[in-house]
Amino acid sequence: MASPVCLSSSFLVPVKEKKLMDVKLGELPGWILMRDFTPRGIAGAFQRGYYRYYNKYVNVKKGSVAGISMVLAAYVLFNYCRCYKELKHERLRKYH
Numbered sequence: 001m002a003s004p005v006c007l008s009s010s011f012l013v014p015v016k017e018k019k020l021m022d023v024k025l026g027e028l029p030g031w032i033l034m035r036d037f038t039p040r041g042i043a044g045a046f047q048r049g050y051y052r053y054y055n056k057y058v059n060v061k062k063g064s065v066a067g068i069s070m071v072l073a074a075y076v077l078f079n080y081c082r083c084y085k086e087l088k089h090e091r092l093r094k095y096h
Contacts, residue, residue, distance in 0.1 A: 015027050016034040023031045035041070057067030080087070 013022075015023065015031050018027075018031065020031075036044070053067075057070065
């Protein structure tokens with residue numbers, strides 16, 4: 001008996017509906033151009049990212065400090081990048 005033909009999901013799904021990790025390199029420019037770059041689309045992307053993060057790290061049965069520590073680490077990194085110019089200037093001073 002012949003085995004069933006297994007078609008890849010990348011051939012059946014339109015480029016617009018694929019996830020970023022499923023897009024082939026040649027399809028990437030077309031995929032980027034099909035994204036929604038309106039303020040509503042960008043806000044929706046941030047909202048989906050927030051809910052994905054919240055459900056994966058914060059809203060779990062056995063919670064830990066991992067979710068909160070990632071937010072804290074991102075906050076520290078953001079502030080370091082924001083204040084780098086002043087920190088670099090003070091680092092080059094020898095005594096005063």
